[in-house]
Amino acid sequence: MLKFFLLFILINSLNGLNLPNGSPSLYIPVKDNIELLDTNNFKQSVFGSERAWFVEFYSHWCGACQRYAAHWKEIALKTKPWHSKVIQVAAINCADPINDDLCRDFNIEYYPTLRIFPPFAQYDKPEHDSKIINQKDDLEVEMIKYLEKIETLPKKWPIFKEFTSKRLDVLFVSNKNAKYALLMIEKKDSILGMQMMLDFAEHADNLIIRRTTEESNPLLIQKLNVNLRKLPIIFLIENSKGSLKKYESFSDSKKFIPNDLDSKLDEREKFKRMIEKFINDNISVLNNMENKIQIIDDKVDDIADEKSQENSNKISMLDLEASLNVMLRSEISHSNLLNGEKLASLKIWIKTLAKYFPGRKEVKEYLKNLDTKLNSLQTDEITGTQWKQMTNDAQTSDSFLADKSEWMNCKGSKPNFRGFPCSLWTLFHTLTVSQIEHENSKTKPFDDSFSVKEVFEPIRLFVKYFFRCQECSTNFQNETHDYLENLKQPHDAVLYLWKVHNRVNKRLASDLTTDPAHPKIQFPSKELCPNCYNGTEEFNEEETLKFLLSHYSSQNIQELKEDKLEDADSIGLDVNEKEFKIEGDGLNEDVDESLRVVENKEFEQSDSSSMLFWIFVFFVLIGSYLIYSNLKKGKYKLKKHIV
Ligand SMILES: Cc1cc2nc3c(=O)[nH]c(=O)nc-3n(C[C@H](O)[C@H](O)[C@H](O)COP(=O)(O)OP(=O)(O)OC[C@H]3O[C@@H](n4cnc5c(N)ncnc54)[C@H](O)[C@@H]3O)c2cc1C
Structure with a gap:
């Protein structure tokens, strides 16, 4: 019975570790042409692979990533023919807790971060053999530049180096069985030849494509009588049993030009269409990949629109604690190294949380524990892994933070909406407001010891160093550059943050990252606070301040529901379970290990029950003996009395 009960708790806690709706993803496998990686398949896929990899490290809650997703999908689609042999486009969600260690390992400071890996990448090399690519660059050009520079190419790849021989038969040296070769003659800075080689990489066995320029092969250009004003030109060279049969220019013959070729197409598309036609007419091995693609249902769209449980009159403790959990256990721990101003900012931030987080006693204790641990550090730097360990060590029976990321008021209608950033604003x-409440509880509030910047400055530092949505972090620094001039009076921080947040709301009002079920409005709405408005649009700041002080007060925080509290209190089991999930190799191992925990607990339990049993037996025996001896004495006295 006990075993079943514990198993039930274990299964529940396993479910509890999942983010809402499982592991959210901004991409749909196969359909988006993006390989989805996670901690279980990353190393096997990327390192030692015959293909290069171009990976986006993102976070599903980050607005910048959500906007960038369309671009990443576009790049994946554009380069789709490159994927199977040369370079794979992939993505990994760093906001999924199972990827915490991996994202820390790659020192993912900001989302989205793009890293490109060569073929046969080696994990042990600096930066794990990868290079960061600026997301704002032309990614296709960046990929081409990167691939061009690779020294040792895998056998199956096209040869990117310019063709320098004046003999055309040399084209077939690398693949004697190929019947055809296409030689593109183009200007030095053109990438068209590379694009064609990559676009038709799947046909490299049957069709050789090379490129050359006037600068690198003047003799051949002369021999072919190329009109340099008409570049780019493609020559078709046919190989017949080792000797060249003929060669001709694509542009000289109508047979290479598709009938329906649209003259408005750009150069790349035109050449692509011509080569496609050539392959269809002559090689007929065009793998119609389209037919093979298994379209997976649009999971994201299929996810039922969940009714948000927003109770806009209350602040949810579940949101606040989940915010702490994501920030402390994931976001901060993704730093490879915490030192200098970053470590100083972390210390200030944790101190602020320990002092002002208006939560349960155990959570406050947990924050205090963390604060003490940070302040007793003997070194001036710690690794992300050490920090993560610290977040585990701060956990005791009366000091804990549940390892849960469930949202209540911050729950979006889809997994990529709201969540962590929403909870962060709520926490800020x-x-x-907690600082004001704290001050008001003093006998002499707002005396010289009070600093209106005491909470706002740590918030600003936290956003600067640990809010990894790069765009959000930069915007926030810019939007609050004037904070010193604006924070003068005791309540200024409350009002200033409200104003900044409303400016962000305004900026994002019609953004695609906004949850349609929760439009970005100027807060508070008239329904929520009619007094906050002077007229139709203008806010009454005095009334708004009153509203904010009451809305974000500790009195207005909706405590965790009974079941959530029980869930949260089972953190001992949660933490163990999570550790196994991250460290273990496979699911069975996870389950076995977790069961072992359960069995150990059961063992401890049965151990202590048997102890209780023997104590009970011991007292029963002692009791019986005493009763017996008393009775005996009584009998004796009785006997004596009778005599
Ligand atoms: C510091 C910071 C900077 C950000 N910058 C960007 C950015 O540059 N680009 C981007 O795409 N995303 C940014 N985000 C994310 C974005 O602001 C939202 O958090 C996200 O889109 C989720 O929005 P939401 O609908 O849940 O409401 P949120 O804007 O997250 O608000 C959460 C809750 O706060 C309350 N609220 C709303 N406005 C106010 C206010 N003025 N004062 C007090 N309470 C209020 C409401 O109850 C609301 O439900 C940022 C987030 C943070 C924390």
Whole structure:
């Protein structure tokens, strides 16, 4: 019975570790042409692979990543023919807790971060053999530049180096069985030849494509009588049993030009269409990949629109604690190294949380524990792994933070909406109000020891160093550059943060990252606070301040529901379970290990029950003996009395 009960708790806690709706993803496998990686398949896929890899490290809650997703999909689609042999486009969600260690290992400071890996990449090399590519660059050009520079190419790849021989038969040296070769003559800075080689990489066995320029092969250009004003030109060279049969220019003959070729197409598309026609007419091995693609249902769209449980009159403790959990256990721990101003900012931030987080006693204790641990550090730097360990060590029976990322008011209608950033704003507002409450509880509030910047500055530092949505972090620094001039009076931080947040709301009002079920409005709405408005649009700041002080007050925080509290209190089991999930190799191992925990607990339990049993037996025996001896004495006295 006990075993079943514990198993039930274990299964529940396993479910509890999942983010809402499982592991959210911004991409749909296969359909988006993006390989989805996670901690279980990353190393096997990327390192030692015959293909190069171009990986986006993202976070599903980050607005910048959501906007960038369309671009990443576009790149994946554009380069689709490159994937199977040369370079794979992939993505990994760093906001999924199972990827925490991996994202830390790659020192993912900001989302999205793009890293490109060569073929046969080696994990042990600096930066794990990868290079960061700026997301704002032309990614196709960046990929081509990167591939061009690779020294040792895998056998199956096209040869990117310019063709320098004046003999055309040399084209077939690398693949004697190929019947045809296409030689593109183009200008030095053109990437068209590379694009064609990559676009038709799947046909490299049957069709050789090379490129050359006037600078690198003047003799051949002369021999072919190329009109340099008409570049780019493609020559078709046919190989017949080792000797060249003929060669001709694509542009000289109508047979290479598709009938329906649209003259408005750009150069790349035109050449692509011509080569496709040539392959269809002559090689007929065009793998119609389209037919093979298994379209997976649009999971994201299929996810039922969940009714948000927003109770806009209350702040949810579940959101606040989940915010702490994601920030402390994931976001901060993704740093490879914490030192200098970053470590100093972390210390200030944790101190602020320990002092002002208006939560349960155990959570406050947990934050205090972390604060103490950070302040007793003997070194001036720690690794992300050490920090993560610290977040585990701070956990005791009366000091804990549940390892859960469930949202209540911050729950979006789809997994990529709201969540962590929403909870972060909520936490920030709550902290500014908590500072005022704290002050009001003093006998001499707002005396010289009070600093209106005490909470706001740590918030700003936290956003700068640990809010990894790069765009959000930069915007926030810019939007609050004037904070010193604006924070003068005791309540200024509450109002200032409200104004900044409303500016962000305005900027994002019609953004595609906004949850349609929760439009970005100027907060508070008239329904929520009619008094906050002077007229139709204008806010009454005095009334708004009153509203904010009450809305974000500790009195207005909706405590965790009974079941959530029980869930949260089972953190001992949660933490163990999570550790196994991250460290173990396979699911069975996870389950076995977790069961072992359960069995150990059961063993401990049965051990202590048997102890209780023997204590009970011992007392029963002692009791019986005493009763017996008393009775005996009584009998004796009785006997004596009778005599
Ligand atoms: C510091 C920071 C900077 C960000 N910058 C960007 C950015 O540059 N680009 C981007 O795409 N995303 C940015 N985000 C994310 C974005 O602001 C939202 O958090 C995200 O889109 C989720 O929005 P939401 O609908 O849940 O509401 P949120 O804007 O997250 O608000 C959460 C809750 O706070 C309350 N609220 C709303 N406005 C106010 C206010 N003015 N004062 C007090 N309470 C309020 C409401 O109850 C609301 O439900 C940022 C987030 C943070 C924390």
